[in-house]
Amino acid sequence: MLHKIINLTVRDVRFPTSVEQHGSDAMHTDPDYSAAYVVLDTDRGLRGFGLTFTLGKGTEIVVCAVEALAALVVGKSLQEIVSDFRGFYRLLTSDGQMRWLGPEKGVTHLATAAVLNAVWDLWARSEGKPLWKLLVDMVSHRKFRSKVCVQDVITISCSVCMQKEGYPAYTTSCAWLGYPDQQLKQLCTDALKSGWTKFKVKVGADLEDDIRRCRLIRQMIGPNNTLMIDANQRWDVAEAISWVSRLSEFKPLWIEEPTSPDDILGHAAISKALAPLGIGVATGEQCHNRVMFKQFLQASALQFVQIDSCRLGSVNENLAVLLMAHKFQVPVCPHAGGVGLCELVQHLILFDYICVSASLDSRMCEYVDHLHKHFTSPVVIQDAHYMPPKDPGYSCEMLEASVQKHQYPEGDVWKLQL
Numbered sequence: 212m213l214h215k216i217i218n219l220t221v222r223d224v225r226f227p228t229s230v231e232q233h234g235s236d237a238m239h240t241d242p243d244y245s246a247a248y249v250v251l252d253t254d255r256g257l258r259g260f261g262l263t264f265t266l267g268k269g270t271e272i273v274v275c276a277v278e279a280l281a282a283l284v285v286g287k288s289l290q291e292i293v294s295d296f297r298g299f300y301r302l303l304t305s306d307g308q309m310r311w312l313g314p315e316k317g318v319t320h321l322a323t324a325a326v327l328n329a330v331w332d333l334w335a336r337s338e339g340k341p342l343w344k345l346l347v348d349m350v351s352h353r354k355f356r357s358k359v360c361v362q363d364v365i366t367i368s369c370s371v372c373m374q375k376e377g378y379p380a381y382t383t384s385c386a387w388l389g390y391p392d393q394q395l396k397q398l399c400t401d402a403l404k405s406g407w408t409k410f411k412v413k414v415g416a417d418l419e420d421d422i423r424r425c426r427l428i429r430q431m432i433g434p435n436n437t438l439m440i441d442a443n444q445r446w447d448v449a450e451a452i453s454w455v456s457r458l459s460e461f462k463p464l465w466i467e468e469p470t471s472p473d474d475i476l477g478h479a480a481i482s483k484a485l486a487p488l489g490i491g492v493a494t495g496e497q498c499h500n501r502v503m504f505k506q507f508l509q510a511s512a513l514q515f516v517q518i519d520s521c522r523l524g525s526v527n528e529n530l531a532v533l534l535m536a537h538k539f540q541v542p543v544c545p546h547a548g549g550v551g552l553c554e555l556v557q558h559l560i561l562f563d564y565i566c567v568s569a570s571l572d573s574r575m576c577e578y579v580d581h582l583h584k585h586f587t588s589p590v591v592i593q594d595a596h597y598m599p600p601k602d603p604g605y606s607c608e609m610l611e612a613s614v615q616k617h618q619y620p621e622g623d624v625w626k627l628q629l
């Protein structure tokens with residue numbers, strides 16, 4: 212634990228996913244999946260790896276914000292940080308010179324996530340455990356004190372179940388908005404063959420297109436598999452209600468991000484209007500902090516909590532949201548995909564199941580089939596389930612060759628594109 216952090220580097224790593232329309236939705240029509248990728252060096256040689264997910268040019272700004280936070284991290288020992296992790300979290304989020312940019316939202320919060328993800332990775336590596344196990348052991352050894360009592364639901368059987376069967380996942384890879392119908396069909400056929408039973412479709416740009424695409428997917432997957440739809444904030448409240456009502460014949464389980472991610476009462480109105488149709492509201496990938504989640508939960512404005520390992524202030528803030536979701540009995544179905552989000556969030560959802568919810572009812576974690584090959588410990592999916600990671604850390608170390616190749620603008624991939 213006496214690892215002293217002696218250096219922080221951050222790099223702008225981008226993947227040209229927009230070329231083939233991977234990741235496209237009604238609001239992000241040309242997304243280049245990117246990461247501000249952080250490496251912490253310590254005096255004993257152990258390293259911590261973290262990242263935050265972003266898109267394209269925005270990465271430049273996040274990189275600057277991480278650089279601005281570096282001085283608060285370098286020089287500290289891991290012991291010093293984790294013995295008062297709350298204080299360290301506050302140091303990063305309440306720095307007098309930078310707090311005005313947030314607080315706890317936007318670019319500085321994405322940067323905070325990148326740095327703290329690297330610290331958690333370092334901690335888990337120093338203990339020789341995958342992060343989810345570090346968290347589970349902390350609860351078992353009662354290192355967490357929480358107002359929401361979770362200890363009574365910790366069961367060894369939950370852990371054993373995960374090792375055997377893994378955590379259920381759904382796929383978003385078949386139906387990005389920019390994919391032509393033929394591609395949708397082919398991807399759906401392949402996914403069904405590989406055991407996928409839950410599918411998310413992008414909607415929101417054009418109603419007639421949505422009707423055609425949802426009909427096609429519903430026909431492909433049949434009446435018993437699960438369909439979700441995601442509008443990525445495209446509508447206002449009234450429009451969301453009428454648009455989704457038109458899509459209700461395809462029996463979506465949820466509509467994701469129907470309107471502005473900050474409009475809590477708008478989400479509440481949409482939830483209320485769609486409840487009789489059996490459609491819930493899911494949101495969270497752009498819900499910028501625990502206070503927002505608190506109010507979404509208090510206002511019954513969502514029926515599925517989509518935590519995000521990089522939007523919130525790392526593990527610290529995600530744990531608070533998991534506990535609140537448990538208190539309100541709202542299932543957590545994390546946002547993943549992007550670059551590295553699946554690798555990261557699998558740890559949090561395993562912890563949620565083993566130590567907090569002990570339930571798989573209405574619960575599943577997003578999966579997107581892109582960019583995993585760039586990680587040293589990529590996610591393992593078996594029969595549409597996330598299998599618990601075994602390697603020490605938080606699973607977000609990237610292969611150095613991949614980083615060099617995709618670093619913007621000097622990497623080979625970008626030299627060819629620019």
Ligand SMILES: C[C@H](O)[C@@H](O)CC(=O)C(=O)O
Pocket residue numbers: 233234235236239242383441443496546547548549577
């Ligand atoms: C821009 C991203 O691809 C976004 O569409 C992801 C998303 O909404 C999701 O995975 O859900």
Ligand SMILES: [Mg+2]
Pocket residue numbers: 441443467468496
């Ligand atoms: Mg989404």
